[in-house]
Amino acid sequence: MFAWARIKMETILNLPIENKIFYAVLVFSWTVYLWEAYLAYRQRRIYRLTLQVPQELGKIMDTDTFEKSRLYQLDKSNFSFWSGLYSETEGTLILLFGGIPFVWKVAGTVTARFGLGPEYEIFQSLSFLILATLFSAFTGLPWSIYNTFVIEEKHGFNQQTLGFFLKDAVKKFIVTQCILLPVTSLLLYIIKIGGDFFFIYAWLFTLGVSLVLVTIYADYIAPLFDKFTPLPEGELKEEIESMSKSISFPLTKVYVVEGSKRSSHSNAYFYGFFKNKRIVLFDTLLEDYSPLNKDGEPETDTLTEDKSKLKNKKQGCNNPEVLAVLGHELGHWKLGHTVKNIVISQMNSFLCFFLFAVLIGQKELFMAFGFYNSQPTLIGLMIIFQFIFSPYNEVLSFCLTVLSRRFEFQADSFARGMGRASELCSALIKLNKDNLGFPVADWLFSMWHYSHPPLLERLRALGSTKQD
Helix, strand or coil: CHHHHHHHHHHHHCCCHHHHHHHHHHHHHHHHHHHHHHHHHHHHHHHHHCCCCCHHHCCCCCHHHHHHHHHHHHHHHHHHHHHHHHHHHHHHHHHHCCHHHHHHHHHHHHHHCCCCCCCCHHHHHHHHHHHHHHHHHHHHHHHHHHHHHHHHHHCCCECCCHHHHHHHHHHHHHHHHHHHHHHHHHHHHHHHHCHHHHHHHHHHHHHHHHHHHHHHHHHHHHHHCCCEEECCCCHHHHHHHHHHHHCCCCEEEEEEECHHHCECCCCEEEECCCCCEEEEEEHHHECCCCHHHHHCCCCCCCCHHHHHHHHHCCCCECHHHHHHHHHHHHHHHHCCHHHHHHHHHHHHHHHHHHHHHHHCCCHHHHHHCCCCCCCCHHHHHHHHHHHHCHHHHHHHHHHHHHHHHHHHHHHHHHHHHCCCHHHHHHHHHHHHHHCCCCCCCCHHHHHHHCCCCCHHHHHHHHCCCCCC
């Protein structure tokens, strides 16, 4: 047995370097998948076995909501398992059967029809991108439809019709191409003409693109998909402006986005640079604005008992709770979390471009993925950033998850310092109920995946586990 194992090991060690790279990529990819599957299995056991509200959650979540959230998260976990298995299998088959060089060859055939030969590599690269994203869109569409119209629909979150969904998918694809293709062509051109220090110019270019996209997203891109309206004058707007002024947050506008057309999930965020900050609130976050509350209001002759039941099911937060949520978000700004994340992201981007410059000349990397006679720059970017860097990306992702949880605790503490601890506790409980978040988590799954601390941990840190 040991002799067989030794022979097997010697065979592997004697393989050409490109074969070693290829099999290492496959083995690592499946190792990560199995690790994720194991973590998901641990969490599913929690969903299956935790049938009663734990005693410490008794004042936070009622039995009915607890059961709904348990079933919702169990369905999501099962769906994630099968979609993840499909994705991993598909990726493996693409690599084993030479899918990447095949699509590159097809892209070359397409560009050749327009009289563009192999020397027009950038045009072939753009053709490759269009074909690859089309393939990804079509193979992912059934999973997206099932998730939206079966799981989200079953648990009362989906607000879309099939026509709206498909129209939205086409629109997203077109907008993505309008951004992806010119940005990619310019990046490839910079790498081609940049000389020995192209990685610096490439990094500066991607930095500029990311800053521009962040700046224009909510004003020009997001309105293509959702309706944004200024928050009407009134008590809530005045209090938001007053709170922003108290911490010198340079607020210019407050918007309400019509998120209820897609889903009943809720959210809030701010964006913009320097002295031009805007706050965006989802209508589903606001108790007074959510159409889901208005649509559900009973007729005047409805029984008082029915009215009482409906009132308990109202979605969203009241004004003091909304202000507490925004106090948390503003805490991220005041404590420099946004800037720190940008700095970390750009340091990582620079390091990756530098390592890309070091590795791009290694023809064995291209040979490992079926490119024996050419080394296209776009393919090099894909191989190095997606496959070769995958171990580094996994470690970085975990570290950023840990850092994110730390930032969330700090932002909660900032809101508490503003005197909004009680309202934030109440808001967190309401949002957890509205989104059917399950408050019990396996410690290992939580440590690896949760960018936000579990509900109970946040409530304890805020100094309260009582519902207002």
